Structure formats: structure tokens, C-alpha cells
Amino acid sequence: MIEHISIKEVATCDEYGIQITGLKKVNFIYGANGSGKTTITKYLYNPNDAIFQKCALGWLDGMPIKALVYNKDFKDRNFGKGNIDGVFTLGQATKEQTEAIEKKSKQRQEIKEEGRKQKKSLEYLNNKLLELENDFKEEAWTEIYKKYETDYKEAFRGVMQKELFKNKLLDEFETNTSVLLSHDELREKANTVFGEAPAPMPPIKSIDFVRVVEIGEDSIWKKKLVGKADVEIGSLIQRLNLNDWVNEGREHLQGDATCPFCQQKTITENFRKQLEGYFDETFLKDTRLIKSYSEELSVCTENVLNVLQQIESAERANKNTKLDIETFSAYLKTLSSQFVSNKELSHSKVKEPSRSIELVSVNEQLVNIRELILIANSEIGKHNAIVANYTVERAELIKSIWKCIVEESRLRIQHFLKHQTGQQKGIAALTKRIDDRRLKFKALDDEIRMLNKNVTSIQPSVDEINKLLSSYGFQNFRIVPCKTMKNQYQVQREDGTLAESTLSEGEVTFITFLYFLQLAKGSTSEESITEERILVIDDPICSLDSNILFVVSSLLKEIIKKIKRCEGNIKQLILLTHNVYFHKEVSFIDGRTKECNETAFWILRKINNVSSIQSFEMKNPIQNSYELLWMELKNKNHNSGLTIQNTMRRIIENYFKILGKYGDDELIQKFTNHQEQEICRSMISWINDGSHSIPDDLFIERQSATVDKYFEVFKNIFVHTKHVEHYNMMMGAQSLN
Template sequence: MLESITIKGVATYDATGIQIDNLRKINFIYGTNGCGKTTLSKLIYNPTDMAFSDCDLAWKGNLPVNVLVYNKDFRERNFGKGKIDGVFTLGQATKEEIQAIDKMLLELEEIKNNGIEKKKTLEKQQEKKSQENNEFKEAIWLDIYKENENEFKEAFRGFMKKDSFRDKILEEFKNNEETLLTIQDLKEKSQTIFGRTPTILPLLSIIEFKKLLEIESDKIWNKKIIGKADVPIAGLIQKLNLNDWVNEGRNYITEDEICPFCQQKTISESFKRQLENFFDESFLQDITKVRTLSDEYTQGCQNLQNLLEQMELQQKGNPDSKLNIEQFSAFLRTLISQFVTNKELLGNKKKEPSRSIELFSTKEQLESIQNLIIESNKEITTHNDIVNDYTNQKNNLLKAIWKYLIEGHRATIETFIKKQEGLEKGIQILQQKHKDLQDKFVEINKKIREANKDVTSVQPSVDEINQILTSYGFLNFQIVPSKKEPNQYQIQREDGSVAESTLSEGEATFITFLYYLQLAKGSTNEESITEERILVIDDPISSLDSNVLFVVSSLIKEIVKTIKGNTGNIKQLILLTHNVYFHKEVSFVDGRTPKNGDTHYWIIRKNHNVSSIQAFEMENPIHSSYELLWKELSNSSKNSGITIQNTMRRIIENYFKILGRYADDDLIKSFVNHQEQEICRSLVCWINDGSHGLPDDLYIEQQDAVIDRYFEVFKQIFKKTGHIEHYNMMHRVVDEEKIA
């Protein structure tokens, strides 16, 4: 079952979004058109869509359930291909076969619930284990680390975080077999070994300078980069050696004819073309190469200089350095000087490409520095070989220190390990039980699929859809088997023609919804008709006639009853609608249970194109103007007879005439005998007269004597037409609000 929905960053839901928590078996979500209901249904249908990457569905026990979503997309998926997939149900199964499947389904449900409980217990055990772990970690951090931090700081290096320190304690407790020394012995040895002693020295980094040398020797620096010679203006530019000057001046040529050199109107289009031709593609490529290599060289020099200066600084402060720091510094100063000179030459080349330059080669200095580093590393290697024996002594001391610390807190460590082992054993048992339940679930589910396959049929679902269509006046089309493919059906007119493309919007919506209800009870796959599922219904009556509204609400209320009664394979319903009357009808089940713990209500609103949601839990928030009429009628003692007449008329018009399309004669004929019909007729005449006419004083005086009688007839109209539940519901809502 879905427990909560988070939707944000899509359509009318902003980055903050909304969260629908505490979802129950039955969930009614009201919202006007465009507020985001359909987006919500699309998220539930396909949460893996990239559009919903910031959204989330939270499932009970982290066990997703098959979701069947009814919205506009459902119709396009199932009725937009000229044929309809058959819906398998248990309609042809024997009573014994259905009972056998039901028994397995109950067993499957029990296994699933046990699995959820086992998982909760498992999570509690894991949480308890984690809590014990954290408490132990804090305890040894205070009692061991903090108490001995100054004394044995060298031993604690690398374990100065709580997690790593805990892991080290447990590792040493398990593996440390060193001889136990006294605290005095440990302190004396620590002063000797942890004092000023030779240590392993790291090797120096070998420098890379091949690329720098390649750039320094590139032929582009000797090349005079000038414009194209066969352009009319080339002769003058080259004769006066103005290549660089003219090239720089090109940057200042604008759309007008003003020359950036003489400030006269001498720049014609022909002159501009000659400049472009003079500084041709070859010129531009050379210029680009100069700039690219220059930037690369500058950056490479700076990186290498930084590396060498850092090495120089570190080695000067290292008393054990094996590097000939004096020669190193001398070579480095010369190298830096050469870098500076080359950078200046490169800057001149970039500014005046026609000049030929030759960069200083830094090869000698770089190789000299490299040789010093290589010689230093050879000495470091020799040094480290000598230190190795010292390292062994130090390691032995470190083991002795850990041994001392462990023995001083053995009871605490042993208690923790025993608790952890006990919890881990319990966790493993629970994990195995949970796995056994999962395996058993898979086994029984497989048996159910096989049993479904043996006793299912598509014909009962087709018969039921056609029967409902006929019962409610849809006589000019029905669902029939396809002649081409098995288990495929199509909508056909009485004359045999395919009706899908000619259905009205209301007809198409109604038959789509009936098909959806059959899918809710069955499946297009004969093996999975009894799988648990969740229904998400988005505005099923948006295109239906008002008289069909009651049919749809009645069908949904039957589903609501099965969900509340925990019968069948439908476990949860989420209904979204913008229709107040439909919401009122479908959310009312009987007059005795105005609130129910299995039912929750929400309203989605959109303000400034951003959707928000308000939860009402068990309190139905929808109050219509129609409901206000019932409130007014309940205050009959405070209203005149004329007001009561007008109120009764508006209720009958709203409920029976506008929504239900009942005429006055239909209401009158709903009574069995002639006398009751006349009483009803008199009521209709009375309320019409009171609401449309202007009675005289005598009639008004006699009005109070007949009000109570007509109240009873008013109630009987609802009873005789089969809508007494609606009458009771409206009275219940009004009475509850009076008490509140």
C-alpha cells in the first residue's frame, strides 16, 4: 500500500513541492481543473519517468504494489489502437476452484504481513545493534583515547577518528599477542623510540619537461608571420614593414569609413576586403599557433617553477634532506631567469608576429636539476634501508601499547563483543526467516498464477460490460470478439461497423471506465488476475452525462466497500476529482459512519501557478451550495413557508432534474398507488406555487398547518426513487455541523 507521495519540480509543483502523508485505504483528493491532479496520477503510474526524478513514492514495508491508473492516458493506451485486450477474470471458475484460489490468496496475504512484521523487527534489531555500536565507540573514545592521548599520541596516529579508533581496538583485541608491559616500561621505551630518530624519507618527484623543450625548439618562433603578398596593398605594407602595425589597427576598424590611422573617411569596402585577403587563413593559423604555444609554455613554466620552489622550500627545512640544496637552488635561479627571458620573447612574438625570435634552451638547466633529484633519491633509498630495523622496533612498541590499553578495558570490550554477536545472531535468524517467507511467497504466488491460468476467461468481463451498457441505455454499440486475433475485442455498432471512432465523448469515457473496472477485478494476463493492486482514478466523470454520474459513483462505492472489508485483490483507492457532486456521492457510503479511519481527504489548490495541498484526514472538506440548501431546510422553524417551498424546489431541481434528469411526472410515478401520487403531485404544485407565485394572506395563514405533511412527502420522494441514502446523508452532514 502507498503510505506517502512526494511530488516536486514538475508541472505546477515547484522545487518545494508537496507531500501527501498518511495515505489510507480510501483517499479522496479534490481539486479544480489544472491544479495538478493528472500530474499526480502520472507520477503514480510511472515514477521512473525522468520528469519525476525529484519525486518519490513511499510503500508500506518497501513493497511496491501493482498500480492501475485511470486518466486520459489510460483511454489512449487501451482504446487508441482499434482493438481492446481481453480482460481475464474468474468468471468461469467453479466454486471449489475459486475457494482454493481465495484460500491461497489469504495465505499469501498472511505471509506478506508476516514478512512486513519480520522486516520491522529486523530493522529494530539492526537499529539496536547500531546504537550499541555507537555507545561503545563513545565510551572507548573517552575512557581510552582521551585518557591516553598525550602519553601515547604516536601510537594513535592514523586512528584519531572515533570510527577508526573503535575498529583498531577491536582488531587488536582479536589479534594482539604481544607481551604485556608495565606503564613505566612503555613510557621509557617511548622516550627512546619516539624521540629524534631517523625516519623513512619519501622519494622526490621526478620532473617532466619534455613538452617545454619541444615548444622552445618549434620553428614557428623563427618564422616571420606576414600577410599575403599578391594583394594590392601588400607591397606598401611590406615595403614600410607595417605588418604588425596594420594588423593591430584592424581591431579598430568600425562599420563607418573612418580610418583608425589617419581619422579620415578612407576605409572603403574594397580596402576592407584587401585587408582580409592580406591577413589570410595561413596568417591566422600561424597567429593562433603562436598564441596557443605561448600560453601553454607560460603555464608549463609556471607549474614547473611552483613544483621546484615547493621542493626547495621543503628540503631546506628538512634536516635529513639528501638533496644538494645549494646546487639545486643555483640551477633553479638560472632556470627561472631563462623562463622570464623566454616569456618576454614570446610576448614580443605575440605582439609583433613578423619578428623572428629564438628562445633560450632550458634543456641544460632542467637536466641538471633532474640529475640532482635522481642522485638524491638514490641516497634516500639507502637511508630507508638503514631505518627499516628501527621501524620494526617501533612497531613492536606500538603493539605493546595497544596490548596495555586493551587489557585495561578487557571487560568493557568483551561485553560489547558478546552483545554484538548476540544481536548479529538474532539478525541472521530474522534475515533467514524473512528470506523463507519471501521464498514461500514466491512459491504460493506461482501456484496462484497457475491456478488462475487454468480457470480464467475473458468472456465474463465482456458480458458484464455489455450488460451495464444495456442497463443504462447505451443500446447502439457493444463489445464483441475480434475476428482476427484471439482474446482481442472491439467496439461494434448494431450494423456491424466498428464504433470506436464515432463514439461521443461521453460514450467513450463511460465504456473506457467500465473496461477499467474490469481490469481492476482481472487482468489482460491470465496468470496475474488475483494480484494485489491499487486503483488511482482521475476524474472519471469529466465527460459523462449527469445521469451517468450516479452510475459511476455507485460502481466506485462498491469497490470502496470491498476495500474497507478487506475482500478481493484491490487494497487501496486514490480518487481525484474536480466535481463537487460526484465527490459528495462517491464519498458517501451509509448514514451511520460519517467518519472512518480507513478514509482520508485532501484538497489540492493552485495559486500563482503553484500547487499546494491541505490535509483534512477523516473530515470531508467538500461543502457545496447544494449542501447549503439542506442546511437552510433544516432551519425550517426559523423560515417562512415561502422560504421552505423555494428551498425544496431548488433541492429537487438540483438533484433530480438537473443531475438526475427526472421530470415532475417521473417523481410522481415513483409512488405506487394513486393516493400517494396525488400527495406527491400536491407537493410539486405547492413548492412551485410557493416559489413562483404570490399567495394571498389567507393562504399564508394556512401554510404552517401543511408544512410538516409536505416535509414527509419530500422525504418519500427520495425513498421511492431509490435515493433515501442521499437524503439521510444530507441530513447527517447538516446535523453534524450543528453539533460541531
């Protein structure tokens, strides 16, 4: 059953729309043409249409039911294509078959009703469980978290939100096996462990100085490199100690006989051979080695120095350094000086190979520096071990804190878990029963569909429609089977010709409505004739004669009675009409009952091209046409000002002219002075003009003030004709505002 309808941003409904709430089993919506009735029926027929994307339907227990809609579109769909789909009913079923279907349908309905109750019970249990969990969550937050928030803030990191804290508390209750400590012990440990967390430190890079020491300690540096003494020129060079001088000059010898020293042509071939003999291969090999060592030593010392300077810079900037930085810097300064000295000595050896030199030993400084680095790295290792242990200590402390909290709140947690488990078991059991009932419902539904398929027939629906047509004077046409198509029917004249194109609008309306009523009882499908459905009917008496109005209302009242008694598969009716007499007739219960708690009433209006709806709950706002005029007048704030003139004119005509035999002039003369008479004449002219024409723009702008002024004149007509009691009676009834 539909409980709520919201129509927004379509046709004459604005962004606020119309809200039809509190729908009952039987619902009457009265509204003038163009007020939005058809829009409502179109939406209920196809709520998934894109134009209704802002609209919404609210279903009882969230369970949708198929809506069968009668409106102009229904006529076009079913009587605008030549043939009519046959409607299957149980008319040909035997008594036993019908009783079997009715019995199973009743069982299915009982299962559905029980399922609806169980669904409500399940919703109730779920809400109670949610309420229980929310209460515990709030209690855990206020009684536990807030109490220890300051002392154990570090332990609560990551769960400083109500739901997370609750879940953590329950998880620790199930899994925490830590040793139980007192709050004093926990606070004391927290002061130490929850301080600033130490960070792990990388070890200091080690240095490789083996090659530097090896080169510096090589014997080549002490060796005096001179030529061979047994060469003729050799004794002279060695006696004069010109070995290095001659060796360097030798490098400048040209290809000619010019001496690089005196620039004379003194270099003979024999002299060249003596020089080559003096500086033999051994000499050349040793000098090349000296040069190579000098270059390699320069590179190695530079690399070692760069590494050590980087270490010094980094560790001096590290406030937590484990290196004896001052001693390290002193050693490094000495080492740097030694490297400079050795660089100069090695260069001198390259220039003067005959010199015997001894490089400064850097081994001691390098060993001292390496020892400082080893000591520092040892301390760093100890520090990192402490850091690793700190993480473990911190984790153990946090577990101990939660253990203490859990034990302190054990009774509270156990109480919650006991009730939570009970609720969850109840929900699980009820869910299983609902699932089992759903399977039983489907099995029964399949049985009923099969039984329906075996005993349904189209002919009873056709016979029923033809019987009603004949009973109410439609003798010149009837519904007959289509000769070319199975389960299709046509409207045929007595002479055998097809009548659809020659039917009057009233005849089409009546036969369409009778077809709709048969469809409400059956279906165009054999399997679905007993499906639950909602009837939505829009102005079924449009274009019908007045005597047919009572026929239609009588047929509908029978359906309404069954709906109220919960008989049959029609569960709800929404009827919309603009006809006062039909509304009054179809909504009439009996002479004694004025209201029914299964019936609801609305009036749909369109003001300034925007639809609005007013609920009257169980009270029927439509009594008779004259009372309706007064209701419209009392409801002037809900209606367009353009209708007020026509309403006043019709009231005066009905009460004074038709019943009281008063003319306009006689009413005017009832006023005592000329000024009041002119005002009355003006008002009568105004209402007569406004009920037969469209006011111009200027008149519309002054409409509000004009209505208020003439409303007072309207009342004074009753006062001066001594009928004010009638005015008070009609206006003093319960307001519809």
C-alpha cells in the same frame, strides 16, 4: 501501498512542488480543473518518464505495487485503436478451482504480511545493532582514547577517528599477544622510543688509490735516460752533459741542413745518423713511458682528489657525521700538496729524462684517509643497526600499549562483543527466514499463476460489462468478440456495425470506466490477474449524466469497502475529482460515521498558476456546494483573489436572493447612510463584474487592498440584514487555513 508522493518542477508544480504525505488505503483529492490532478495521475502511471525526474514516490516498507491509472490517457489508449484487449478473470472457474486459488492467494498474502513484519523486525534488529556499535564507539572514544590521547599519541597514529579507533581496539583484543606492562613502564619507554626517530645513514664511498701508488713507486722515475755512449757523438754529449738539451733540440730538426740551435747549414746526413744512433729505441721507449705515467698520474690524482673533496664537503655539512672530519681534512690537505709536488716532478722528468727524481710517497696519507673512512663506515653500520632495532622496539612498544589498554577494557569489550554476536546471530537467522519465506512466496505465486492460466477466461468480463450497460439504459450497443483477432473485442451496434466512432463522449466515458473496473479485478494477461495493485482514478464521471454519477459512485464504494476489509487484490485507491456532488457521494460512509482512520482527504488548488495541496487528514472538507463556498471564502489566503468575487456573489445569490428574496437594491437600502450605501453598491458591482470578466492590470495590482475592503462590506450585509448569526456560524466553524 504508496505513503508519499512528491511532484516538483513539472506542469504547474514549482521547485517546492506538492507533497502528498500520510496516504491511507482510501484517498480523496478534490481539485478544480487545471489544478494538477492529471499531472499526478500521469506521474503514477509512468514515474520513469524523464519529465518527472524531480518527482518521488515513497512506498510502504519500500515495496512498490503496480498502479492501474484511469484518466483521459487510459481512454485514448484503450478506446482509440479500434479493438479492445480482453480482460481475463476467474469467471469460468469451478467452485473447487476458485477455492483452491483463493486458498493459495490467502496463503501468499499471509506469507507477504509475515514477510513485511519480518522485514520490519530485521530493520529493527539492524538499527539496534547500529545503535549498540555507535554506543560502544562513543564509549571507546571518550573513555579510552581521550584518557590516553596525550600519553600514547604515537601509538594512536592512523586511528585518530572514532570508527577507526573502535575497529583497532576490537582487532587488538582478538590478536594482541604482547607481554603486559604497567602504565608506568609504558610511559617510561615511550619517553625514549617515541622521541625523534633516527634516520639510517648511507656509508661513505670508498676510494681506489692503488694505481696512484703503483705509478709513484715505479723505478722509471729514478732512472737516468741517456743515449748510447759508443756512438761517436755520444761521448761529447755526455761529457758536456748536453743529453736533455740535444734531445729537445732533436725534436726541432727540419728536413734540410739547418741547425735548430745556430741556424747554420751544419746538419749533415752523417750527423743525423749519429743522433739517431745515440737516441736509440730503448731511450725512446723509456721516454714514452715517462710521458704516459705523467699523464695517467695527473688524471688519477685529480679523480682521487675530487672524490675526497666531495666526501669532505658532504660530511662537514652532515651534523650527524661519523667521520673524523678535522683529521680527514688535515690528511686531505697534505695529500693535495703531495699531489701538486708529484705533478711538478713528473713534468720535469718528461722534460729532462736524464734526471733521476723520486716522487713524494702518498701511500701513508691515502692509507690514513682510507682508515678514517673505514672507521666512519663502521660507526655508520652500528648506527643503522640501531635504527633497524628502533623500528622493532617502537612496534613492540605500540603493541604493548594496546595490550595494556585492551586488558584494562576487557570487561567492556567482552560485554559489547557478547551483545553484538547475539544481534548478529538474530539478524542472520531472521535473514534466512526471510529468504526462505521469499522462496515459498515465489513458489506459491508460480502455482497461482499456473492455476489462473488454466481457469481464466475473457468472456465473464465481457458479460459483466454488457450486463451493466443494459442495466443502466445503454441498450443500443454492446461489446462483442473480434472475428479476426484472438482475445480482442469491439463495441458494436444492434445492427452489427461498429459503434466506437459514433459513441457520445458520455457513452465512451462510461464504457471505458466499466472496462477499467474489470481490468482492476483481472488482467490482460492470464498469469497476472491476482497481482496486487493500486487504483488511481481521475474524474470518472466527466461527461456523464447525473443519474450515472450515482452508478459510478456505487461501483467505487463497493471497491472501497473491499479495500478497507483487506479483501481482493486492490490494496489502495487514490481518487481525484473536481465534482463536489460526486466527491460527496463517493466518500459518504454512513449517516453515523463521519471519519475513518483508513481514509484521507486533500484539496488541490492552483494560485497564480502554481499548484498547492492542503491536507485535511480524516476530515472530509466537502459537505455541500453552499458550505464549500464559505470554505473557499474562509480560505481566501490559499486561493486566487480572482475567485473571491465569484464566491461572494454566489453566497449572496443563494442566501439572500434565492432563499431570502432580496434584490441588490434591497440589500443596499439596509445600510443606514448614503456613504455606506454607495460602498455596498460598489461592492456588489465589484463582485458581479469580477465573476463575469477578467480584471485589467491596474485592477489586479490593487486586488489585495480591494479584497480586504469589500470583505468587511460583505460581512456588514449580514449585519444590517440581521443575519449576522448565520455569518458567524459559517465563518466561525473550524478554519481550513
